Amino acid sequence: MGEFRMPSLGADMEAGILGKWLVKPGDPVKRGDIVALVETQKGVFDIEIFEKGVVERLLVQPGMEVPVGTVLATIVSEGAAVTAGQAVPPAAVAEPLPAAGEALIKAPPATSPFPPAAPSERIPASSPSARKLAAELGIDLSTIPGSGPHGAIQRGDVERAAEQKKTAAPAPLPPVVEKPSVPDYQAGMRQAIAAAMSRSNREIPHYYLETAIDMSSALRWLERENLKRSIKERILPVVLLLKGVARALADVPELNGFWLDGRHQIQESIHLGFAIALRQGGLIAPAIHNVNLLSLDELMAATGDLITRTRSGHLRSSEMSDATLTVTNLGDLGVNTVYGVIYPPQVALVAFGRISERPWAENGMLGVRRVVTATLSADHRATDGHRGSQFLEALNRHLQCPEKL
Amino acid sequence: MNDDQIREIVFRGLRQIAPEADPALLRSDENIREALDIDSFGFLQFLIGLSEKTGVEIPEADYEQVFTLGGLVNYLAARIT
Numbered sequence: 270m271g272e273f274r275m276p277s278l279g280a281d282m283e284a285g286i287l288g289k290w291l292v293k294p295g296d297p298v299k300r301g302d303i304v305a306l307v308e309t310q311k312g313v314f315d316i317e318i319f320e321k322g323v324v325e326r327l328l329v330q331p332g333m334e335v336p337v338g339t340v341l342a343t344i345v346s347e348g349a350a351v352t353a354g355q356a357v358p359p360a361a362v363a364e365p366l367p368a369a370g371e372a373l374i375k376a377p378p379a380t381s382p383f384p385p386a387a388p389s390e391r392i393p394a395s396s397p398s399a400r401k402l403a404a405e406l407g408i409d410l411s412t413i414p415g416s417g418p419h420g421a422i423q424r425g426d427v428e429r430a431a432e433q434k435k436t437a438a439p440a441p442l443p444p445v446v447e448k449p450s451v452p453d454y455q456a457g458m459r460q461a462i463a464a465a466m467s468r469s470n471r472e473i474p475h476y477y478l479e480t481a482i483d484m485s486s487a488l489r490w491l492e493r494e495n496l497k498r499s500i501k502e503r504i505l506p507v508v509l510l511l512k513g514v515a516r517a518l519a520d521v522p523e524l525n526g527f528w529l530d531g532r533h534q535i536q537e538s539i540h541l542g543f544a545i546a547l548r549q550g551g552l553i554a555p556a557i558h559n560v561n562l563l564s565l566d567e568l569m570a571a572t573g574d575l576i577t578r579t580r581s582g583h584l585r586s587s588e589m590s591d592a593t594l595t596v597t598n599l600g601d602l603g604v605n606t607v608y609g610v611i612y613p614p615q616v617a618l619v620a621f622g623r624i625s626e627r628p629w630a631e632n633g634m635l636g637v638r639r640v641v642t643a644t645l646s647a648d649h650r651a652t653d654g655h656r657g658s659q660f661l662e663a664l665n666r667h668l669q670c671p672e673k674l
Numbered sequence: 675m676n677d678d679q680i681r682e683i684v685f686r687g688l689r690q691i692a693p694e695a696d697p698a699l700l701r702s703d704e705n706i707r708e709a710l711d712i713d714s715f716g717f718l719q720f721l722i723g724l725s726e727k728t729g730v731e732i733p734e735a736d737y738e739q740v741f742t743l744g745g746l747v748n749y750l751a752a753r754i755t
Contacts, residue, residue, distance in 0.1 A: 492734055492735070495734055496733065496734075499731065500718075500721060500722050500725050500731045500732070501722055503718060503734070505714050505715065505718060506714075507714065546713075548692065548693070548694060548711070549694070572715070573715060573719075576715050600713055600714070601713075601714050602707060602708060
């Protein structure tokens with residue numbers, strides 16, 4: 270029997286609200302199906318399942334906020350009896366399972382689709398050191414999520430909670446306000462970004478390398494290609510940059526992966542997080558999967574689709590969790606150089622400024638070229654400047670041969 | 675199609691890309707993308723939408739002529755049949 274759990278939609282997520290089930294007991298599911306909507310600080314996401322079988326029981330009701338890792342539903346292999354599951358009345362569903370029970374479950378009042386959750390009365394599992402610290406700092410253990418086994422609260426969780434409490438406004442604790450619950454994504458988004466970026470700056474010893482890349486021949490090639498295409502099939506320069514990064518990562522795989530559990534974990538698949546600014550403010554960096562395997566046309570389509578879904582609120586869980594390196598492109602109107610902050614647990618980030626005409630010396634001649642500055646921010650625990658430099662050289666090399674991208 | 679009708683098509687397209695902005699406040703010599711904070715993807719979507727409404731596909735080489743509202747309206751007016 271399989272367990273379908275609350276996924277982590279990025280390093281900054283500790284818990285999520287189950288917004289809506291898109292399946293019911295007895296429904297067949299297969300890998301990649303979208304089975305639920307989950308709301309986090311950053312918005313609402315489509316949650317995929319990675320198992321084949323039949324939904325047996327739904328264990329968490331819409332509106333409940335549960336920590337990452339909580340079992341949301343059980344899945345049985347096809348053919349197994351599911352009568353028991355079908356017989357479960359909705360009321361029984363809210364009963365905490367053993368696994369979920371040890372974690373913190375917050376039951377919301379029944380007033381709105383995504384109401385703020387009230388703290389549970391259940392005392393969650395916690396380590397002695399966490400309990401002691403919580404008592405010292407005046408943290409209520411039933412109000413914070415645990416990251417330990419079965420959602421147990423650990424010392425680090427308490428420290429995080431204390432920090433959040435500190436950074437929160439010093440005003441008296443907000444009463445349980447009965448205001449219409451329009452989720453304040455802007456404030457939530459800011460909090461989520463703040464948590465991830467603070468962690469990055471605290472934990473990751475960044476080093477930075479930058480290089481100027483002559484884009485003239487790549488852009489001339491692209492302009493010729495686009496002339497042959499209808500307006501709907503046009504490819505944007507950023508697609509060349511993304512593909513160049515994927516190619517260079519295949520040459521220098523050390524930058525593609527994670528720093529987790531105190532060690533460097535290089536990933537084979539190249540899933541590029543693509544930082545997308547939201548019009549209402551804030552930023553999401555969902556992943557484009559297997560960029561090295563996509564043609565430029567496919568990559569253009571995938572990127573356009575991702576931007577559209579980011580802005581309309583239909584990102585999938587896998588896109589939020591499995592980027593192996595993030596690329597940020599601060600636009601073709603703005604600055605020349607960007608020094609990015611790595612998104613943990615990734616070990617590098619590649620940032621592009623604007624492509625602009627600049628003086629360029631080559632072969633004893635001075636000319637004007639269209640140039641982009643590529644900046645690598647990398648985790649010094651995982652790699653050294655020598656590797657980073659090899660990556661930027663490889664990136665430059667690939668961008669000089671656009672027809673092979 | 676007269677200039678006002680073209681401008682209305684342009685505004686409708688811009689509102690789809692930048693829903694919180696009011697394109698009617700654009701000055702005719704203002705850079706549309708800078709004024710409304712539209713990225714390259716958004717601008718391409720906008721041009722695709724215009725091509726569907728007007729039948730005019732603006733080639734990349736002509737982008738410089740259509741960066742302002744005035745430039746864009748003139749460009750389209752000269753080509754809409």
